[in-house]
Amino acid sequence: MDRTRFFVRVAALYALLGAYIGSHMAGAGGYELKTVHAHILVVGWLSLFSFGIFYKVFNIPKNSKLSLVHVWTSFIGSLGLTTGMWLYYVQPIEGMETFSMIFFIVGGSIMLLAFFTFALLVFTKGEWITED
Numbered sequence: 001m002d003r004t005r006f007f008v009r010v011a012a013l014y015a016l017l018g019a020y021i022g023s024h025m026a027g028a029g030g031y032e033l034k035t036v037h038a039h040i041l042v043v044g045w046l047s048l049f050s051f052g053i054f055y056k057v058f059n060i061p062k063n064s065k066l067s068l069v070h071v072w073t074s075f076i077g078s079l080g081l082t083t084g085m086w087l088y089y090v091q092p093i094e095g096m097e098t099f100s101m102i103f104f105i106v107g108g109s110i111m112l113l114a115f116f117t118f119a120l121l122v123f124t125k126g127e128w129i130t131e132d
């Protein structure tokens, strides 16, 4: 898998969705989607795009297991976090409060794991992260 292409493409979809939700909020004048909008953009668009550029700039080995964990926790975590936020803050389906909260916590935790894996990656693969 091309990590840069994967992240940049997924980020582009988040950017589109986030900007659409922002426009909808501005137009409708309702702000219940504000947190979802903010995280779709700062996590889905900005963070995933940064990860895509990271793999382009630094030649992290393709067979790195840590990198594989980073890619998939980022993808699943960003989806889980933003979907969980939507379920939790908007409560689109009645009677699903507990499920929504657990979804939000699990999604957020997976995203946290993605950032943790990223930190671990940059500190353990230091030889690849250089200006030379």
Ligand code: HEM
Binding pocket: 018, 019, 020, 022, 023, 024, 025, 026, 031, 034, 037, 038, 041, 042, 045, 046
């Ligand atoms: C089509 C483009 C966009 C529109 C129409 C839009 C619209 C909005 C609106 C209406 C709000 C709520 C403001 C309020 O609470 O009074 C908001 C909040 C926010 N937007 Fe956007 N937005 C857009 C793009 C972006 C982008 C590209 C980013 C980041 C990369 C972003 C990040 C945020 C954040 C972080 C908040 C929450 C701010 C806070 O909590 O005070 N937005 N946006």
Ligand code: HEM
Binding pocket: 034, 035, 036, 038, 039, 042, 043, 047, 081, 108, 109, 111, 112
């Ligand atoms: C593990 C990942 C994350 C979790 C679980 C998380 C969770 C949260 C929560 C619970 C709030 C409060 C929302 C509210 O009550 O309105 C919040 C707000 C916010 N977070 Fe995050 N966040 C995460 C990652 C990030 C990242 C990576 C950024 C920036 C790059 C970010 C930027 C913001 C901003 C700007 C706000 C204020 C937006 C608002 O007013 O709704 N978050 N976040």
